[in-house]
Amino acid sequence: MIKKIYYKHGAGWIFLFLVLSAYALVGALRFDLFQEIAVYFKNTFIQVLPALILVFVITFLVNLFLDPKKLEKFFKTKTDYRSWMAMVILGVLSIGPIYMWYPVLADLKEKGLKNSLIAVFLYNRAIKPALIPMIVLYFGWPYLLIMTGLMIIFSLLNGLAVGKLAKK
């Protein structure tokens, strides 16, 4: 059955099928927990819906305006610090959960965006300007500055490592 779904609809549906099976199992064993999870899912889904819509609008715009050949050429010629820094900044400024960005990045990857730059973007998504007051409240400014600085450095190392070890 799983093979049939895979060939007809792709691996994403198998993943969803497996997760729904886990839900069925929880529902059969503990219906109260199942209800709690369902409410949590509903709230989370409503919360991420605007981000999801935004991501698909971006995907549409990327498909409309971005010429794959031009993008490939851009990242082939601008693999210097400018494209890396652009990814650091875009990663920090990007909003919404990380998984919402996978479709856009997958699309850009098909158009020629390098693994190393995708990795830099994803790593820097961990730096959240909106959380600065909270980090300062708990740990102070020096902690925030040191940790953030190290995370940016390691994001670049991450990009280098992923670029070398996970070639397209």
Next chain:
Amino acid sequence: MNSCKEAWEKTGNNLKRTLPILTGVILLISMVMVLVPASFYQAVFIGHKAWDSLIGALVGSLAAGNPVNSYVISGELMDRGIGLIAITAFIISWVTVGLVQLPAESLMLGRRFAIVRSLFCFVSAIIIAFLTVFILNFL
């Protein structure tokens, strides 16, 4: 510039391919958030610097949800005397690793990419934690 129809078609195909994956991830995150109570995070630390940093990174990797939660939990961990190295490893791996998202990342960006990236993020969370505390103590 591509035609509007072409762009719609591509976006539609992208949506068809990614929607089951995104739905699956949100379902999985909801399950983890309900089944793993906040008290679990406090129970796994034992007070040993190196071991706790490893545990911190592991638990942070398994955790899911809004990063705000990682800071709230970290505040509680600090009150209970857990070391800053472990807490930092926990916070960083929470926001950089995300094992719950790994299947989705593998399906959309490639298995090798997702595994290499996650492994590097896991190891770097521990290194950054040690370096952060070392530099803080040095200042």
